[in-house]
Amino acid sequence: MRLLIFSLIFSAHLHAQFTQQGPELSGADAAISLIDNKAGYQVAISSDGNTAILGLASDNNFAGAAFVFTRHNGVWTQQGSKLIGNSAVGLAEQGYSVAISGDGNTAVVGGKGDNNFTGAAWIFTRSSSGMWSQQGPKLVGTPAASGLNVGTEQGSSVGISADGNTVIVGGNSGNAPATAWIFTRNGSGVWSQQGNSFAGTGAAPGYEQTDSGGFAISADGNTAVIGGLATDNGNTGAAWVFTRNSSGVWSQQGGKLVGAGAVGTAYQGGAVAISGDGNTIIVGGNADNNYTGAAWIFTRSSSGVWSQQGGKLTANDAVGAAQEGWSVSLSADGNTAIISGINDNNSTGAAWIFTRSGGAWSQQCKKLVGTPANGELAFKQEGGSVAMSGDGYTAIVGSGVISGGTSSIFPGAWIFAAPPPPTVPAQVSVSPSAGSGSTQQFTFTFSDTGGWQRLQVVDVLINNVLDGRQACYIAFVPSGASSGSVDLVDDSGDAGGPYSGMVLPGSGSVSNSQCSIAGAGSSAAGNGNTLTLTLAITFEPAFGGNHVMYLSAQDASANSGWQALGTWNAPGAAVSGLGVGLVSPGRGSGLTGTYTFTFTDTKGWQDIAVANVLINGSIDGRHACYLALVPISASSVSVLLVDDTGDAGGPYSGMVAPGAGSVSNGQCSIAGTGSSVAASGGTLTITLPITFSAGFAGNQVFYLAARSGTLNTGWQAVGSAAVH
Template sequence: MAGRAAAILGMLVLAHVAAAQFTQQGGKLVGSGAVGPAHQGYSVALSAHGNTAIVTGYGDDAFAGAAWVFTRGEGVWSQEGSKLVGADATGVARFGKSVAVSADGNTAIVSGPYDDANTGAAWLFTRSNGVWSQQGSKLVGTGAVGNAEQGWSAAISADGATAIVGGAFDNSNTGAAWVYTLAGGVWSQQGGKLVGTGAAGGAAQGYSVAISADGNTAILGGVADNSFAGAVWVFTRSAGVWSQQGGKLVGSDAVGAAFQGYSVAVSADGNTAIVGGYGDNATTGAAWVFTRSAGVWSQQGSKLVGSDAAGDAAQGWSVAISANGNAAAVGGPSDNFNAGAAWLYTRSAGAWSQQGGKLAGTGAVGAANQGAVAISADGTTVIAGGSYDDAKAGAAWVFVTPGCAPPVIAVQPQGRTILSGETATLSVTAAGTPALTYQWYQGDAGDTSAPVGADASTFTTPPLIATTSFWVRVSNACGAADSAAATITLGRRARRHLRRAT
């Protein structure tokens, strides 16, 4: 029954996404503390639930670069902490060329391909109680040939324990990618660099990278392959060893030098990939979808081209895909004289179709070049970055499905009395636009010391030796609701009174 209910919920989520046009949520996001024209929005990332966004600006502080974190609470976005910068960068790193974030939003990777005279590097950051800090030293892969510009692209697995970093200019533009894994709080390179076979010329592999939720499938885009026709390569990991899966992938209906592989994204299970090629058809641009079945990849349908573009939009400059692979976003920064826009697509029964009109954020100043995109796991939240907004200060815009109902708690968690050392199971019933997420906290309503693993509608406490209260926050893309506190009281064991025989 649980599997059937999950499947029905998934279909309802997809139906909701497919039936509704996205609308902008709040004003544009601009991080504080920028120095000079920061180009905020050059790269963007969203956590799985869509409540944490990272916006980078590689131009900050004379191209040293920076990243800004924003969080959403009850439908309102606010900056979380100060801007992030790599503590051990060497020279003008252009930190923020690429960014990715784990599913829970607590681990981020930010790259800087110009670090140390174009050697390039990537940095990891983690969040604890709302505070971000760098995790270890910058990552620089071994085996590079020449100035690889490692960090031209970067991606991270859902659990934040596997990262991939592309170096598009390694070995005279052959390109490569490096994989890193986390163990005991320390990152280390896993195996040698990845280079796909079958390239035609200097393909610039690693110009874009993507990785599946479990970290076992990686996609490398090679934008310059075959005189900029472009291609992508797939690698899989088994027992810690990486190997290429099949030949390179090239969309079949490209027109001219399409630059396929300029951007890539992959679904959580690694079975659906989307590939952007902004040069297709004289920079009209397009995106291609590929699916995997029994280890074999094939193109799914025709290329995706937004129907309402204004001019040569360069669609495919950026792409993103939902966790289940049924919703995708495609950015085109050159649309409408460089105002930029994003297009949303959904898949039903293996067929892709455009969802509503293109998205363009309001409040832009000048030609913003809105074109960097990311999408939440459930496909209900999209962020678009425009790095040229307001004289290159840059900004980002968030879009959500309209008519989104914030959570409403129908049945509150109930307190009870237990014996010392026992556990108690609490539950909450809530309504609202799916998908709903849950987080339980210990203490009175408003306290935020979260019990480990308490992220479902039902929560079993640890063994209690004192009276304790718990409450839950239920969230979705458009808001949150906090329950009342449920107090678990400790009672005394009943005593048996024996009458002495006379």
């Protein structure tokens, strides 16, 4: 007999190094004819890092366009033709800013030059076949906070929520504050402006939050940040936070954010980014300290108060006036940041990764500099735009300039990736986790930190002990979010088969001598990190008895091992003589609980000489919560708790229940107060308050046994508990 159990594989993931992934990306159908030192690729990337969008405002003589790339097995390719929004007026500079939803299926492209620099934004969506198309007309906000729309340059910056249903469009101009417009999408795919535009308040007299400030929005779409670099005392710059209430109304949260430690004209707010939950913000100031540049982190407390976290961030390997903080981005959890400096090393440009641990930020690795294509000039200003995937393991760095000089090779964008941490597969729950019946629809839940798609096989083993022989032993291999194959292991329980298999969804069935599973009533559902497997199981009469439900999960790097997550009684022949009942509750949770145990004897409860309760991961009295209960009367028992070594020789910790005493060992303690005993006819019922030790954490099984003068039931698994 061989169970499908594999060893866990561990690997360190401390300060993983980012390395360039493939050659630089550039739109295959880009039309570049002019040079603009600020017309390089703007970039954004999906949460999983597998879809990237590049905006190129200088495409086709500044009409502009955007390009989508996807990753498969580490290889990046352009997906479809370039995206060009319709109804553009004049040289719209589409692609001046870009953003993409968490799943990569909705993109927003800003064009600040549209219609004489009124500006606009365009929404594009991807179909299930990978085709991109414009969704609705271009978005133009009205009215501007200044009362003017002409020259507001809407689309100077854009952001989008994770679900793609909320978009922020930023506008910057020299004669009005940096202004934000919010647009939302309804269930029919129709976009509309939400409320009036807004701008931050509290700028110093004589200054406004203007000139190419950054704009960003949180994953849930309820927190937005606006940067204004030409504001406050000597153009120090600042950022403003806005939140949306349940009625869809936006309002400023607190005062402006100004990072401490700035030197000179910092231009804080020229770039901003926000974490998925909206509780961490990064603000770039590329002019700090004579254009060395820096970035500042701000965090929000539970009461909505913002404060700076640590000192300003600067790289330890920048060369010259790098202008760090030119562009910034954060991972979804806010623990990984990327900061660029376009002028590092004589305008070669670079980007830096910083990570947070315990509230402290530090540079993670050496600066990231993309390898140029053959014939490409070194003057490419890498870091003109940067973006970080939600998981924090893929970064994209766009060039800040499109200049081939005498060459036809133009700088593009570079992907940098770090190895993700080992994924962790796990079994989560069984529902129902206890009960009795010959037919039952069970729901088994599994998870994987890398997403349910990482799960290669999940196993369910139902038997009285952890043994694949003569068991209801099921393996499920997912093939899609709602599909996969169910294999029922044969009676001999070996891994070599033959297996009885069927496909879900389907109407077939599989069976062995212990159970059968019907396709009708069975299903699979993968979502996020969770895989839910529902199986309609019928137990054969010969398989009657009390059984444990063991679960395991495996992906490419690890196996969870078996865990007992429930028990089930399959009805069999009627018990004659001595017997054990179920425990209530059938599935416990936590360190404390009150449990009721039932024992039976057709000769009368007085015939029960001793009733045993063994709580452990398996039938093993060592380091267990192992009780011997000796009836004294119809309302009392002697409680003996076996010592940690588990041998029958004692010493035992004893008391009478109910009573004022208690007994304990290294695994548990039982209180006499709150306990009760009720004996009548052929039934003995004992209720005990049990407190488990923290060191006894895990999924534990309740085994019951009883003996009389001549009979012994043997151990029966009748319940379980998640001790934590």
